[in-house]
Amino acid sequence: MGRRQGIMMPVWRDLERVLQSTSAPDSDVSAELHTSTRTAASDWGIRSSNTSERWLEARPQLVENMLKATIIRAEFCQMCKTERAVIRCADCMSLSHLCCGCDQKHHHVYSLHNRSSLTNNCRIPLPPTVMVTNEGRHDTCARILPMELPQHICDCSNSVSVIVGRPVVFVNINGRYDLNLPELRCRGCCASWTPQLADLQQSGYWPATIQFCTVHDTDIFQRFREMKLVAPGSSRLSFIRMLEVQTKQHGRTGKVCSDTFYKAFMEWVISSIMQNTEVCIVFVNYVS
Known part of the structure; x- marks a missing residue:
C-alpha cells in the first residue's frame, strides 16, 4: 500500500502542473476580455468623461444662444397682434411680448410677474408698480395683491x-x-x-x-x-x-x-x- 502511494504522488504532481499551465492563458484571456468590454453603463469613470466631453462640445452653442436671447427684436404684441411690444414678461411664456395696453390689462391681475421694458434698445427690469406708455415713458401705478375674494358682499344683485x-x-x-x-x-x-x-x-x-x-x-x-x-x-x-x-x-x-x-x-x-x-x-x- 505504501509503495502504491509513493508511485501515485509524482503522477498527481505532473497532472497539477499540466492543468496550471493550460489554465493560465485562459485567465489572461478572460481578464483582457473583461477589460475590453468596459462600457459607460458599467464604468462611472467612462460616464463622467463622456459627460464632460459632451458639455465641452455644447458650450459654444450654449453661449451663442445666451447672446441671441439678449438681442431685442421689434415684435408685435402676442395678445392684440397689432401694436408694437414694449414689455417682456418672464412668467407669461405664451404671451411674453405685450404692448402697453395689453400689459396693463393683463398684469393688473398678475401683479407678481417679473416684467422688463424693451424700449430704447435695452432691457430694463420693471417692478409691478411701473408701466410703460406708448411713448416709452415709465409711469407709476398701484398694483393689488392677488388673493381670494368673496363672490358676494351684500344682498344686492349689482356688480x-x-x-x-x-x-x-x-x-x-x-x-x-x-x-x-x-x-x-x-x-x-x-x-x-x-x-x-x-x-x-x-x-x-x-x-x-x-x-x-x-x-x-x-x-x-x-x-x-x-x-x-x-x-x-x-x-x-x-x-x-x-x-x-x-x-x-x-x-x-x-x-x-x-x-x-x-x-x-x-x-x-x-x-x-x-x-x-x-x-x-x-x-x-x-x-x-
Whole structure:
C-alpha cells in the first residue's frame, strides 16, 4: 500500500502542473476580455468623461444662444397682434411680448410677474408698480395683491368693483413687493369689504404682524424650514440676503426685515404643530 502511494504522488504532481499551465492563458484571456468590454453603463469613470466631453462640445452653442436671447427684436404684441411690444414678461411664456395696453390689462391681475421694458434698445427690469406708455415713458401705478375674494358682499344683485386698498409689503421666494390690498365696493348700496386676517390665511399668506402691514407667502416658510432641516448650518441672514438679491434683480427695491421674518416663521411653525395636534385629536375621537 505504501509503495502504491509513493508511485501515485509524482503522477498527481505532473497532472497539477499540466492543468496550471493550460489554465493560465485562459485567465489572461478572460481578464483582457473583461477589460475590453468596459462600457459607460458599467464604468462611472467612462460616464463622467463622456459627460464632460459632451458639455465641452455644447458650450459654444450654449453661449451663442445666451447672446441671441439678449438681442431685442421689434415684435408685435402676442395678445392684440397689432401694436408694437414694449414689455417682456418672464412668467407669461405664451404671451411674453405685450404692448402697453395689453400689459396693463393683463398684469393688473398678475401683479407678481417679473416684467422688463424693451424700449430704447435695452432691457430694463420693471417692478409691478411701473408701466410703460406708448411713448416709452415709465409711469407709476398701484398694483393689488392677488388673493381670494368673496363672490358676494351684500344682498344686492349689482356688480362689485375691486378698488385699491391700503399699502402692504409682500414677501415670497422672489423677494419683496410693494403692493396694495384689494377692497370690494358694491355699486348699488355702496357696501364695502376689506380683507381680514382670516382672508389672508385662506389665500395662503401669513401676517408678519397682527396688523399685517407685511405679509409673507407661506411657501417661503416651507422652503426656509426645508433648508434648515437639510443644512442646519445655513444662516437666516444668508436666506434674507438671497431674497434681497432677487428683489434687486427684478427691478424692485426695499429690504426684508430679518427679525420680522423669523418671528413670523416661528409663529407659523408653532401654529402648524398645534393644527396637526388638533387634527390628530379629532381623528382619534372619531375612530374611537
